[in-house]
Amino acid sequence: MEKTFHVQVITPQKVVFDGEVSGVVAPGTVGSFEILKNHTAFISSIKIGEMRLRHEDGYEEYYAVGGGFLDVHDNKVMVLAETCEHSADIDVNRAKLAHDRARKRLEDRANYDVDLVNQALQRAANRLEIASKRATRP
């Protein structure tokens, strides 16, 4: 029996991934979870973190997501992410700059919205972490 199902990863800018996989690991706001074939209908919000797509041959791809939603029904998974980049597509220099900028702004709390800066910091740190991971073969 086939173990794959259809996944679409969509951001406001473009469709990041559209194809068949055998597993999706996503960072839910309540905790990380994995979707396999024949999962029940499910909607979850996801936070900033790491998303993995596992292909049928065990090959795993890493993505950095910046929050959004995941919707499962009838063996179709839809990931609506605000930002989402493949580990190989991450602009490391930009993430580093963003990271340093956010750090600096945190020291100057009076002038910036701390929540926003914290989020920016998280996003940048997440990108840096995921950029360092390579897609793995088992």
Place this chain on the structure above:
Amino acid sequence: MATLREIKRRIVSVKSTQKITKAMKMVAAAKLRRAQENIISARPYAYTLGSLIKHLANCDVARQNPLISKREVKNVLLVVVTADRSLCGAFNSTIIRKVNSLMSNEFKAFHDKGRLKLVTVGKKGDEFFVKRQFKVAGRFYNFFNTMSISNAADIISSCVKEYNEERADEVYVVYNEFKSALQQNLVLEKLLPVEPEKVDSNDHRYNIETDYIYEPSQFEIINTLIPKHLNVQMWRILLESFAAEMGARMTAMDSATENAGEMISTLSLKYNRARQAAITKEILEVVSGAEALQK
């Protein structure tokens, strides 16, 4: 009759204007293509989010969300989307005219009591309404060329703030929708409160009975989904408006280039006639001078 030199000067000036309009047309065409690509790439996200909203907004818990539940309308907020620059045909003036007509018809009751406020997007509309001292609750301009979804989010957050603090009970948007490069549609849309679309009962996907698991809870998902939905709506509106602007500019500049060409050809005709008349006159003078000498 104009002298030769005057006509020549006019031809030169019209020619340089033609060059400018032609360049503007090309730039607009290139930007239009980019804007169209943006619209197309934003579509999948907007559609999927829209269908999620459709599914969720009809649940009972959704009505607890203030952005969905209706209330008595005392104050109205109108978001006016124009362009930053002119020279794009009737693009800005149709919007401004529409807003004026809304103020004297549909929203007259609110406008007369000073309960209608505007949020201007784009410099042209801003200049017009600020100069005429309308109540302006937010001003956004000079971002169309480097537009990103965060611009849309800024506009939405100022609208939502007005709405949540009950300074506005309904929010509308007026903008030009992109139909084709030659055609723009003027659209008035309600932004807030969000109105869930009717669900087609044959479509089991949106059937409320389908057992969904929600994580964290349905209520929380709706609360985070609605602001995103609004941002995407506004993003779509900005993209549409930008594409429409470029389309309008392209056609306006195309006809301007054509008109300049016509003007040049009539002027050159005039120039050649005047030149010929001058030559004939000179020959006549020479000939009559020679004849006078012979006698």
